[in-house]
Amino acid sequence: MGKVYLLDCTLRDGGYVNDWLFGENTIKNFGKKIALTGIEMFEVGFIKGDTYSKDRAVFPDIQSIREVIAPKQKGLLYVGMIDMGDMVPIERIIPYDGTSVDGLRIIFKKHKIDEAYEYCKAIKELGYTLFVQLVGTDCYTDKEFIEALEKFNSLKPFAVSIVDTFGLIKKKQFMRLVSLADNNLDPSIALGYHAHNNLQQAFGNAQTMVEMNLKRDICIDACVFGMGRGAGNLNLELFAEYMNENYGTNYRIEPMLEIMDEYLHEIYKTKFWGYSLPLYLSATAGCHPNYAIFFGEKNTLTEKSFYELLKGMSQEDKREFSKERAEHYYKLYQENFIDDKEAVEKLSKELDGRDVLLLAPGATIRKFKGEINDIIKEKNLKVIAVNFSTDMFPVDYVFSSNMRRYAQLQDCGYKKIITSNIKETDQFDYKLNFATYSSEIPEIIDNSGLMAIRFLIKIGVKNVYLAGMDGYKNCDDYFEDKLSYDFSTESPNRNELIKQDLMKLSSNINITFVTPSCYNKEGQWQKLLHLEK
Numbered sequence: 001m002g003k004v005y006l007l008d009c010t011l012r013d014g015g016y017v018n019d020w021l022f023g024e025n026t027i028k029n030f031g032k033k034i035a036l037t038g039i040e041m042f043e044v045g046f047i048k049g050d051t052y053s054k055d056r057a058v059f060p061d062i063q064s065i066r067e068v069i070a071p072k073q074k075g076l077l078y079v080g081m082i083d084m085g086d087m088v089p090i091e092r093i094i095p096y097d098g099t100s101v102d103g104l105r106i107i108f109k110k111h112k113i114d115e116a117y118e119y120c121k122a123i124k125e126l127g128y129t130l131f132v133q134l135v136g137t138d139c140y141t142d143k144e145f146i147e148a149l150e151k152f153n154s155l156k157p158f159a160v161s162i163v164d165t166f167g168l169i170k171k172k173q174f175m176r177l178v179s180l181a182d183n184n185l186d187p188s189i190a191l192g193y194h195a196h197n198n199l200q201q202a203f204g205n206a207q208t209m210v211e212m213n214l215k216r217d218i219c220i221d222a223c224v225f226g227m228g229r230g231a232g233n234l235n236l237e238l239f240a241e242y243m244n245e246n247y248g249t250n251y252r253i254e255p256m257l258e259i260m261d262e263y264l265h266e267i268y269k270t271k272f273w274g275y276s277l278p279l280y281l282s283a284t285a286g287c288h289p290n291y292a293i294f295f296g297e298k299n300t301l302t303e304k305s306f307y308e309l310l311k312g313m314s315q316e317d318k319r320e321f322s323k324e325r326a327e328h329y330y331k332l333y334q335e336n337f338i339d340d341k342e343a344v345e346k347l348s349k350e351l352d353g354r355d356v357l358l359l360a361p362g363a364t365i366r367k368f369k370g371e372i373n374d375i376i377k378e379k380n381l382k383v384i385a386v387n388f389s390t391d392m393f394p395v396d397y398v399f400s401s402n403m404r405r406y407a408q409l410q411d412c413g414y415k416k417i418i419t420s421n422i423k424e425t426d427q428f429d430y431k432l433n434f435a436t437y438s439s440e441i442p443e444i445i446d447n448s449g450l451m452a453i454r455f456l457i458k459i460g461v462k463n464v465y466l467a468g469m470d471g472y473k474n475c476d477d478y479f480e481d482k483l484s485y486d487f488s489t490e491s492p493n494r495n496e497l498i499k500q501d502l503m504k505l506s507s508n509i510n511i512t513f514v515t516p517s518c519y520n521k522e523g524q525w526q527k528l529l530h531l532e533k
Contacts, residue, residue, distance in 0.1 A: 193209055
């Protein structure tokens, strides 16, 4: 069996979790800790862009890495990564002089293979240890894969890697790729493996690769604590322990535990990575994991509808993520047209010109319970609860456009108004056409409170009172814990968009806030809102 190298890529691939903002102290000391483990290779970060911050593991050039790795630790190979999708001009790469990184890992998608070859050739001529990373290796046909291997054989890189970009390569397919590579890659070139863990295949595949007992050297990427976007990556500490137990290596686990405790634990508490159902579904559907993250953050889809949405995307679009493309498919899925004329007429008669209180699940409804009940009685309001049920108030209807929330409401005792994007139930009293009431703003297209107001405008309601529409702040700002969801990373933008939409709607209906809300801050909206005293 050839030599097995382990390469730590925590600061680079793990950096997707926190935008590479590890802090100057962490970046400078990380390599020193890695050197203590006995791991052979350490990836310092990305080389890309034009700006440099000492707190970010992203560097505009080779020179800017010198300071953060000095003094270099004996026996550790330092590498950086360059993405051909955001390529650093070759003129900015200085010849290798031993003071900065020793190697460069070049990643590229298959449509850039010719351009990547020329770039890699230039990197090799500059004296760096060259790593060739075939992004999305599973999307290569056998012929394309073999041709790629043969193409790079002539450059004699240190390693060519199988890259499981979407975390969906299972053992049988992985073994076939390894065999193809082993039979077509020059024997002097190491075979690498870079895993993502959406289907929890990373450890098993890496273990299989070692146990195939190849004569060539192999190089396996891993991250401390499995840090990585979404479901994360292969855990360095776990695989090092496996190597110690089965192949007589002497990797030290204690420094890895120190890295977890000193550098990664605080990040993990606020930027979770690990197994998740959305990422499992994205891998199963063959989609870029960013789609799972994007749709998951909306917190509106059941697992079944989530999977249906992903499966309905074109093969080409699945592989290339963009926010615009994601919004397009989300809107397309949600707009399940129905003729809701009969439901609208019935509800119009039932409400019969009455004013309405929309009751959202913000934490303020508990604090202002008495005031809310007083205004309901004083103004003889019809009460519509949005996405939750409660016996604290005399609720008449529950309104929902959120599939996930409605799964908890189907058995409540109130009349239920739902929108046509909720396809998985026959337990409702009225179903409204989603597209008629959705927002034109993609980020809040299916906000239930806004949709309910649009419906009230349609049936001629003149006055709507809002309680519990506090705004997105923290995941504990909800009436009940089970309703909480953390929009903290996007809450300022979401709140601003909702505020803008409310301002537009207020030209067609009188809006009065009964409880405090970030949408009705003091000194604002004076012409639009009249807060009850």
